[in-house]
Amino acid sequence: MLSPTIHPSIQIAMTTRDDFVNTDLLDRSRSQDDRIRAKHIGLDSLGWESEDVALCNQIHTDILHHVVYPWLQWDGDAMITDDKNIILQIAVADCTPVILVGRRSDWSPIVAAIHSWRWPTIKNITGKTIQSMVDDDVKIDSISARIGPSASWEVYEFGPEACDIFDEKHISQREGKIYVGIADQVYDQLTHAWVDATQIQRDKSCTITETKRFFSYRRDGQTGQNMYIRAKLL
Secondary structure: OEOOOOOOOEEEEEOOHHHHOOOOOOOOOOOHHHHHHHHOOOHHHHOOOHHHEEEEEOOOOOOEEEOOOOOOEEEOOEEEEOOOOOEEEEEEOOOEEEEEEEEEOOOOEEEEEEEEOHHHHHOOHHHHHHHHHHHOOEOHHHOEEEEOOEOOOOOOEEOOOHHHHOOHHHEEEEOOEEEEOHHHHHHHHHHHOOOOHHHEEEOOOEOOOOOOOOOOHHHHOOOOOOEEEEEEEO
16 A cells, blocks of 8 residues: 655555455464565555565664665664665564655655664664765755654553653553653654654554554564555655
8 A cells, every 4th residue: 555655756655454354364374485475465566576675674773774785684673775676665563664765965865764663762763864864965854754653652551661761751651551652752853853844744543553454563462464664766
């Protein structure tokens, strides 16, 4: 499913549970081949090729990679490319996905895809990715961002350490439990990095509560079922 564009130089697509309904890929006993097939679901409808997809082994860090060859896979949680033939893809099942796009001084576009959850957010992987783009001659006022669906602060429960590591305005406490808005923290990281608020799109859909649309590890306690966010330069 194509997502609203944030920039004329980029195409963004997102898979939801609907994309898996008519397949056998929701079976908990899926083979490794089926897991690989799931990562490529929806590409055909966009005219995209699986061999052009770049992936990260998302290990919840602040490591980012500049992607030149799509068939390699790295440990890390953010990717950047200026190659129009490469599709950046991240997998989320409650985590916060972020897509960035900007232009260098010669007007050539560059795109980034970020998987920002607990530790990547604490380590400000979004801010570091923006800085890497700026270091690559991207003009900060050209950067647009899209924050995708994730677990919302109303239902994402966190431990007491949240009070020490997150901005208090993104924390709520109810009935002795602590809840955190990771996506809200990411939004602040974007604006603190001088991305103009008017150039930030945010999908506030909640992966935990919207059971018919999204997979959720927090809700279902099951790994290997993900929503895929993809970005490709035009």
